Amino acid sequence: MARAETKERLLQAAVRTLASSGYAKTTARAIAKTGGFAPGVIYYHYADLDDLFVETARFTSARRLERYKSETKNFTGAADLVTRLRALYEEDTAEGHIAAIQELVAAAVASPRLAEQVREETARWQEFAESVITTLIAGSPIAELVPVPELASAAVATYLGLEMLSHLHAEGTGPERMFQAAHRLALLIDSVSGNQP
Amino acid sequence: MARAETKERLLQAAVRTLASSGYAKTTARAIAKTGGFAPGVIYYHYADLDDLFVETARFTSARRLERYKSETKNFTGAADLVTRLRALYEEDTAEGHIAAIQELVAAAVASPRLAEQVREETARWQEFAESVITTLIAGSPIAELVPVPELASAAVATYLGLEMLSHLHAEGTGPERMFQAAHRLALLIDSVSGNQP
Numbered sequence: 001m002a003r004a005e006t007k008e009r010l011l012q013a014a015v016r017t018l019a020s021s022g023y024a025k026t027t028a029r030a031i032a033k034t035g036g037f038a039p040g041v042i043y044y045h046y047a048d049l050d051d052l053f054v055e056t057a058r059f060t061s062a063r064r065l066e067r068y069k070s071e072t073k074n075f076t077g078a079a080d081l082v083t084r085l086r087a088l089y090e091e092d093t094a095e096g097h098i099a100a101i102q103e104l105v106a107a108a109v110a111s112p113r114l115a116e117q118v119r120e121e122t123a124r125w126q127e128f129a130e131s132v133i134t135t136l137i138a139g140s141p142i143a144e145l146v147p148v149p150e151l152a153s154a155a156v157a158t159y160l161g162l163e164m165l166s167h168l169h170a171e172g173t174g175p176e177r178m179f180q181a182a183h184r185l186a187l188l189i190d191s192v193s194g195n196q197p
Numbered sequence: 198m199a200r201a202e203t204k205e206r207l208l209q210a211a212v213r214t215l216a217s218s219g220y221a222k223t224t225a226r227a228i229a230k231t232g233g234f235a236p237g238v239i240y241y242h243y244a245d246l247d248d249l250f251v252e253t254a255r256f257t258s259a260r261r262l263e264r265y266k267s268e269t270k271n272f273t274g275a276a277d278l279v280t281r282l283r284a285l286y287e288e289d290t291a292e293g294h295i296a297a298i299q300e301l302v303a304a305a306v307a308s309p310r311l312a313e314q315v316r317e318e319t320a321r322w323q324e325f326a327e328s329v330i331t332t333l334i335a336g337s338p339i340a341e342l343v344p345v346p347e348l349a350s351a352a353v354a355t356y357l358g359l360e361m362l363s364h365l366h367a368e369g370t371g372p373e374r375m376f377q378a379a380h381r382l383a384l385l386i387d388s389v390s391g392n393q394p
Contacts, residue, residue, distance in 0.1 A: 022306040024221035099306065106303030108365055109219040109296065115365050122362060150378035153371075154355060161358025162351070165319060168305055168312050174350075181347035 007045055009035055011059040014052055019096030023053075023107040054117045057104045060097050061121035065128060067091065072132060077193070078186035081136065086179040089163070098163035122156065129155045140193055204242055206232055208256040211249060216293030220250075220304040251314045254301045257294050258318035262325060264288065269329060274390070275383035278333065283376045286360070295360035319353065326352045337390055 013035030017026045020034075028049065032039040046052040071088055075081045092098050108115040129152035137143040166175050210232030214223045217231075225246065229236040243249040268285055272278045289295050305312040326349035334340040363372050 020306070022220075022303060024304070025307060103303050103306065105361055105365065106219060106300050107221070109217070109300065110222060118365055122365075147378040147381075150375045153375055154359070157358035157362055158351060158355040159358065160361060161354035161356065164302055164357060164361070165354055168302065168315055168319075178347045178350055181344040184344075 006041065007055075008059075009037070010042060010045060010052070011056055013037075014056040015060050015100040016096055018056070018103040019099035023103040026053075026103070050111050050113060053104060053107060053111070053114050056100065057114065057117045057121055060095075060100055061124065064088075064092060064095075064097050065124055068128060075132075075135075077190040078136060079183055079190050081132070082179060082183045082186045086183075089159075089175060089179070092163060093166070098160070099167045101160070102164050102167065125156050126152050129153075203238065204252075205256075206234070207239060207242060207249070208253055210234075211253040212257050212297040213293055215253070215300040216296035220300040223250075223300070247308050247310060250301060250304060250308070250311050253297065254311065254314045254318055257292075257297055258321065261285075261289060261292075261294050262321055265325060272332075274387040275333060276380055276387050278329070279376060279380045279383045283380075286356075286372060286376070289360060290363070295357075296364045298357070299361050299364065322353050323349050326350075 010031070013031045014026065017031045017034045021030060026049070028039040028042045031042060031052075042052060046055065068088055071084050072081065075084060104114060105118055108118050126149075130148050133146070133148050133151055133155070137146050137148075162175060162178070207228070210228045211223065214228045214231045218227060223246070225236040225239045228239060228249075239249060243252065265285055269278065269281050272281060301311060302315055305315050323346075327345050330343070330345050330348055330352070334343050334345075359372060359375070
């Protein structure tokens with residue numbers, strides 16, 4: 001198996017183990033068991049678990065961000081955007097991406113390197129959210145009034161908090177109803193702005 | 198020392214240890230060191246660490262919710278509410294409350310009892326957010342159109358996500374700028390609704 005392919009299998013096994021067992025139980029042995037390879041493979045590629053966790057944060061964030069970018073390309077209005085985000089949200093949940101991120105954020109309290117990586121990844125999501133919001137409001141009469149960076153920060157925080165809670169089935173109304181409410185609001189925004197439905 | 202007082206000292210030490218070291222390193226020994234008592238005291242009051250974590254979730258959530266309820270009583274409008282929430286947010290950060298909650302949510306992946314407790318606490322915050330939003334929009338011409346439970350869920354998720362990120366200094370624009378933007382928006386809402394400034 002090629003080096004890149006092995007690394008990807010390793011990182012996918014790390015994401016799945018973090019999501020199912022939590023960071024405290026995500027040992028080399030547990031990851032190896034999830035992925036079906038020998039624990040030694042991990043130490044061949046990574047200096048230690050901290051090193052692997054940093055790479056896992058980079059890997060899962062980059063992969064999801066790529067999907068978000070490609071799937072939100074050329075959206076036609078607010079309602080269309082909400083529909084696309086809802087499908088992406090379902091993918092996040094199915095892949096264990098957010099459960100893994102949540103564990104990595106919690107693990108970062110005790111790891112300055114991991115904390116630094118989480119900051120870098122959050123900055124990328126912030127930039128993506130700003131570009132989506134800028135596209136959404138382009139040409140609108142209120143465009144000048146919208147505080148884009150603050151709104152983008154709020155969007156990133158909301159997504160993270162929502163997925164954290166829904167992972168535990170602790171969310172108040174359920175993501176389904178929240179996306180429906182967002183969709184109704186988006187239709188209203190579109191009809192005011194003259195966007196395509 | 199009275200039993201209730203000992204328990205409160207224990208739980209405060211657990212909150213501080215979770216916030217500073219993460220759940221994986223929050224052992225009986227570490228908590229005892231933080232609180233300045235013998236590790237045996239913990240096992241006198243709690244069956245195991247899982248039991249202590251469940252109580253810690255209940256304790257820190259109840260204490261903060263009480264502050265939120267008393268400090269948002271009789272708010273006079275959206276801008277006044279934002280000002281009060283901002284002060285409460287600073288208290289959350291100073292006490293290590295949210296860092297501890299974040300660790301407990303992450304630890305809940307491997308503990309069904311802790312997950313159940315997090316669900317119960319989230320339901321209480323959801324109820325609080327609904328009551329604040331209902332008060333805020335009472336008498337407004339758009340009151341009927343506001344999806345209160347969905348908005349309350351979004352508010353709880355945003356707060357949680359924001360505090361998670363700001364704990365790592367990973368938030369995009371910083372809570373300060375986001376509260377300022379929320380305050381400007383709130384002033385606009387108040388001027389439209391005829392609230393007191």
